[in-house]
């Protein structure tokens with residue numbers, strides 16, 4: 001059975017989709033967002049060993065049998081996060097390789113307390129086989145299934161995944177192609193296509209935009225996204241997220257935090273278009 005890189009599992013979350021949910025974070029992302037708040041989720045460990053000697057608890061070891069791969073000993077870890085802060089490759093040595101069935105076992109233990117499962121990242125759609133398999137198991141026990149995505153996966157091409165997915169939380173990081181390249185180093189045509197496709201399918205639960213003044217045209221992004229999805233604004237939530245420098249890579253931590261008044265103004269203008277479910281965080 002294929003094992004997938006699980007960065008962490010949060011047993012209970014009330015901010016990752018409807019109700020109380022278990023959230024599985026997969027490692028690896030195809031974007032390079034300047035304001036990424038979890039840069040340690042971007043890449044897979046290349047086994048350079050830099051973090052091994054810096055771990056104060058002896059929770060990291062090199063495995064000679066496994067070509068020098070770094071082995072994580074969770075029972076020794078004191079969760080100081082030194083390893084992820086010093087990793088020069090935007091990786092983490094604390095990844096747990098898990099099959100979808102193993103991840104489902106972790107979810108199943110929370111069943112009396114959760115409404116469903118959300119898979120996030122990194123970018124979890126880099127592993128569509130994991131999503132299909134995990135969600136099919138969740139459906140057997142009537143757990144709802146949500147995906148947190150940057151929107152680069154072609155959801156329309158995967159009816160099998162859509163059949164077992166209840167909803168998607170989609171990032172619209174910038175509306176213009178040029179701005180999107182500036183923010184993420186990737187094109188956004190598929191993202192906008194997905195926004196419409198998922199809305200038409202009734203599976204777009206939420207769109208989110210991180211407001212970073214000075215990095216891209218935030219006003220255009222919120223208002224044009226609002227217009228693009230206007231026909232569905234009664235069923236989709238718009239989450240406006242204020243940029244905050246916590247966790248951001250040093251070289252990108254200089255952007256200003258937006259004023260609350262600016263966020264309120266964007267929300268008001270969305271309301272004028274007919275949007276009702278708007279959250280500012």
Ligand code: SF4
Nearest residue numbers: 045048049051087093
């Ligand atoms: S987690 Fe980072 S620092 Fe540690 S071995 Fe892997 S690539 Fe090197």
Ligand code: SF4
Nearest residue numbers: 055077078080081083
């Ligand atoms: S968080 Fe990383 S550096 Fe800190 S104890 Fe755990 S493995 Fe070691």
